Amino acid sequence: xxxxxxxxxxxxxxxxxxxxxxxxxxxxxxxxxxxxxxxxxxxxxxxxxxxxxxxxxxxxxxxxxxxxxxxxxxxxxxxxxxxxxxxxxxxxxxxxxxxxxxxxxxxxxxxxxxxxxxxxxxxxxxxxxxxxxxxxxxxxxxxxxxxxxxxxxxxxxxxxxxxxxxxxxxxxxxxxxxxxxxxxxxxxxxxxxxxxxxxxxxxxxxxxxxxxxxxxxxxxxxxxxxxxxxxxxxxxxxxxxxxxxxxxxxxxxxxxxxxxxxxxxxxxxxxxxxxxxxxxxxxxxxxxxxxxxxxxxxxxxxxxxxxxxxxxxxxxxxxxxxxxxxxxxxxxxxxxxxxxxxxxxxxxxxxxxxxxxxxxxxxxxxxxxxxxxxxxxxxxx
Amino acid sequence: xxxxxxxxxxxxxxxxxxxxxxxxxxxxxxxxxxxxxxxxxxxxxxxxxxxxxxxxxxxxxxxxxxxxxxxxxxxxxxxxxxxxxxxxxxxxxxxxxxxxxxxxxxxxxxxxxxxxxxxxxxxxxxxxxxxxxxx
Numbered sequence: 058x059x060x061x062x063x064x065x066x067x068x069x070x071x072x073x074x075x076x077x078x079x080x081x082x083x084x085x086x087x088x089x090x091x092x093x094x095x096x097x098x099x100x101x102x103x104x105x106x107x108x109x110x111x112x113x114x115x116x117x118x119x120x121x122x123x124x125x126x127x128x129x130x131x132x133x134x135x136x137x138x139x140x141x142x143x144x145x146x147x148x149x150x151x152x153x154x155x156x157x158x159x160x161x162x163x164x165x166x167x168x169x170x171x172x173x174x175x176x177x178x179x180x181x182x183x184x185x186x187x188x189x190x191x192x193x194x195x196x197x198x199x200x201x202x203x204x205x206x207x208x209x210x211x212x213x214x215x216x217x218x219x220x221x222x223x224x225x226x227x228x229x230x231x232x233x234x235x236x237x238x239x240x241x242x243x244x245x246x247x248x249x250x251x252x253x254x255x256x257x258x259x260x261x262x263x264x265x266x267x268x269x270x271x272x273x274x275x276x277x278x279x280x281x282x283x284x285x286x287x288x289x290x291x292x293x294x295x296x297x298x299x300x301x302x303x304x305x306x307x308x309x310x311x312x313x314x315x316x317x318x319x320x321x322x323x324x325x326x327x328x329x330x331x332x333x334x335x336x337x338x339x340x341x342x343x344x345x346x347x348x349x350x351x352x353x354x355x356x357x358x359x360x361x362x363x364x365x366x367x368x369x370x371x372x373x374x375x376x377x378x379x380x381x382x383x384x385x386x387x388x389x390x391x392x393x394x395x396x397x398x399x400x401x402x403x404x405x406x407x408x409x410x411x412x413x414x415x416x417x418x419x420x421x422x423x424x425x426x427x428x429x430x431x432x433x434x435x436x437x438x
Numbered sequence: 439x440x441x442x443x444x445x446x447x448x449x450x451x452x453x454x455x456x457x458x459x460x461x462x463x464x465x466x467x468x469x470x471x472x473x474x475x476x477x478x479x480x481x482x483x484x485x486x487x488x489x490x491x492x493x494x495x496x497x498x499x500x501x502x503x504x505x506x507x508x509x510x511x512x513x514x515x516x517x518x519x520x521x522x523x524x525x526x527x528x529x530x531x532x533x534x535x536x537x538x539x540x541x542x543x544x545x546x547x548x549x550x551x552x553x554x555x556x557x558x559x560x561x562x563x564x565x566x567x568x569x570x571x572x573x
């Protein structure tokens with residue numbers, strides 16, 4: 058049984074049922090039933106048209122369900138008016154599924170879970186493992202989300218920006234267990250990019266590819282963090298970088314800049330540099346200025362301060378940093394880095410230790426503690 | 439088999455023998471410490487004595503119910519004791535003696551100067567399931 062094939066077909070089948078008027082939760086149950094049947098029947102009797110088979114089976118399951126419910130007569134009328142099930146073009150339906158799963162009435166975490174389940178075709182167990190929560194917890198979250206969107210109809214165009222934000226969240230979750238969420242996010246974004254012609258979708262896809270390409274270099278074999286400047290660039294995936302850059306260039310040529318394209322441009326400049334010291338920091342600062350015009354995100358300004366520190370020297374970076382709220386995440390770590398580059402090792406060591414206390418992950422905490430330890434060892438001579 | 443919780447106390451417990459804040463160690467000493475803990479956990483996984491471990495961030499809050507219709511009161515992180523729990527490990531071992539032995543070993547992780555840090559560990563048994571007695 059080809060699990061990847063089933064996973065790739067699931068959203069299309071689900072979308073057909075929803076388009077035909079099936080309630081989302083009921084459609085999802087029907088598709089799951091059809092998948093179970095496929096696993097049972099296919100090994101002995103493989104279908105010629107896998108998707109057509111699944112649509113037919115799922116629709117039949119849905120009808121069985123619908124008939125047995127109280128609103129039986131009304132639903133049967135609805136059913137009789139529908140065309141016979143059969144293969145249908147996937148793209149438009151699946152797109153609507155993206156919009157449904159990213160519906161503004163859902164919390165971000167619910168939208169992410171529902172997207173992975175409905176569009177990604179992952180099992181509840183896989184999603185739960187990826188998020189390190191018990192399966193029952195994730196099952197609850199998903200069924201709550203399904204209830205929330207069950208009344209939503211596809212009569213208005215969805216908001217691409219919301220869909221992109223959800224996909225970006227999936228990407229940023231990293232990975233664990235047998236599902237690599239970053240790779241999954243790339244797969245879903247690729248699918249979205251094939252279905253919809255939008256420069257920001259291309260921008261997000263390019264951004265994910267450019268980040269993902271550098272993943273092997275980001276951690277040492279013992280799991281500790283390796284900062285960008287110290288990464289072994291030979292471990293970066295150059296093929297993926299080339300693909301990301303090509304997608305980005307095509308998107309930029311459309312001249313409809315958005316925040317994902319701008320972020321991808323920054324990632325591309327890092328990925329392009331053969332060595333850390335050859336990074337084009339001046340151009341990176343220009344892209345951060347562009348990004349700052351597109352979004353009012355304080356994290357963008359914090360990153361800009363780092364770039365300014367590289368382009369114009371640590372004093373300029375510290376001046377840019379001084380204009381920002383000190384409570385920003387990683388503000389202290391950035392200050393420590395800039396003070397070290399400015400030669401003030403004592404201040405830098407103190408700030409690294411302080412930043413370690415506030416670090417959001419253990420790997421980051423240990424990295425920052427090591428930075429403090431390194432400078433303290435130097436200061437002791 | 440019985441389950442035990444090992445709570446890693448930092449601030450709040452009596453000062454350990456080798457009491458130097460981690461940022462005063464050398465990076466090599468930090469690596470050695472982390473590696474020791476990792477090896478320790480790996481060994482317990484081999485023997486089937488390992489259940490779970492988590493590190494906990496230093497910030498936190500005290501929260502309690504404070505009467506009908508009132509918001510819960512947060513009293514700042516560890517306000518009364520200034521205690522700090524850095525993380526836990528759960529083990530499943532044959533005897534109390536084995537639990538003490540392992541806690542002692544974990545407490546001997548190398549610290550500053552490569553010498554054991556003598557970190558304090560609180561060892562607490564889990565209540566077990568009601569056992570079914572048939573006579």
